[in-house]
Amino acid sequence: MGTDPFRVAPSPWIARFAALVxxxxxxxxxxxxxxxxxxxxLDLGHKVTALDRDVAQARLAEGAxxxxxxxxxxxxxxxxxxxxxxxxxxxxxxxxxxxxxxASLKPGGVLLYETFAAGNEKFGRPANPDHLLxxxxxxxxxxxxxxxxxxxxxxxxxxxxxxIAAINGPGPGTLS
Numbered sequence: 001m002g003t004d005p006f007r008v009a010p011s012p013w014i015a016r017f018a019a020l021v022x023x024x025x026x027x028x029x030x031x032x033x034x035x036x037x038x039x040x041x042l043d044l045g046h047k048v049t050a051l052d053r054d055v056a057q058a059r060l061a062e063g064a065x066x067x068x069x070x071x072x073x074x075x076x077x078x079x080x081x082x083x084x085x086x087x088x089x090x091x092x093x094x095x096x097x098x099x100x101x102x103a104s105l106k107p108g109g110v111l112l113y114e115t116f117a118a119g120n121e122k123f124g125r126p127a128n129p130d131h132l133l134x135x136x137x138x139x140x141x142x143x144x145x146x147x148x149x150x151x152x153x154x155x156x157x158x159x160x161x162x163x164i165a166a167i168n169g170p171g172p173g174t175l176s
Contacts, residue, residue: 008060010040011090013114013151017165018044020110020148025085028104031071031092035061041088051078071097079104086110093131098141105168111145112165113138117152119160133162142166 014037021027027041032050038061041048048064055066069078077100086109087101093115105111118134121127139150145166152162 008034008036010036011114013163013165014088014090014112015040017110017112017148020112020165020167021046021086022108026083026106027086027088028079028084029061029064030087030089030097030101032058032061032064033091034059035064037088037090038064041086046085049079049082049084084109086112088112090114091116093133102141102144102168105145107169109168110165111142111168113141114161114163117160117162119154123159132160138162138164146170 018040021041023045025046027046027048029035029038029041029048029050032038032052032055035050035058038048038050038058042063048061049067050058050061050064051067051069052058053068053070055068058066067078069075072094082104083106084104085106087104089101101111116126116132118129118132120132126132135152139147142164145168148165148167150164153160155161
């Protein structure tokens with residue numbers, strides 16, 4: 001048996017916190033790209049909605065509800081009135097979506113967000129500040145959520161990222 005050449009591993013951050021999503025819960029993979037996180041959550045038994053401008057590239061998202069939508073052209077949010085047990089966003093930043101992302105979280109829903117941050121321009125692309133999170137920006141975004149984990153800094157000497165795992169409401173318990 002050969003290896004699927006299109007199979008791309010999910011982000012270790014997203015995989016690490018996937019267990020926060022309630023069993024069988026609904027997951028929105030926003031700006032899903034090739035569908036690597038859709039595949040992760042589908043394999044874990046979740047119902048997944050994968051949204052991207054071009055869902056034809058979402059080869060790994062087979063079995064997900066695929067929605068093609070340009071999130072940056074001024075069109076209305078394509079998921080108005082829908083909510084999810086988790087919203088996953090990686091390597092994507094469009095600040096006008098922040099209110100819609102938060103409104104899409106069910107009570108107890110999990111926000112898993114990871115993307116490039118200020119300082120990444122020293123390592124390459126993206127370098128445009130419009131596509132780089134500012135220091136503390138994810139913490140500010142999640143100010144009304146319970147933050148489970150947060151990281152911000154240089155990774156592997158090759159890029160600058162910011163990541164958060166947060167729950168809409170009280171957290172899963174206390175840390176020991």
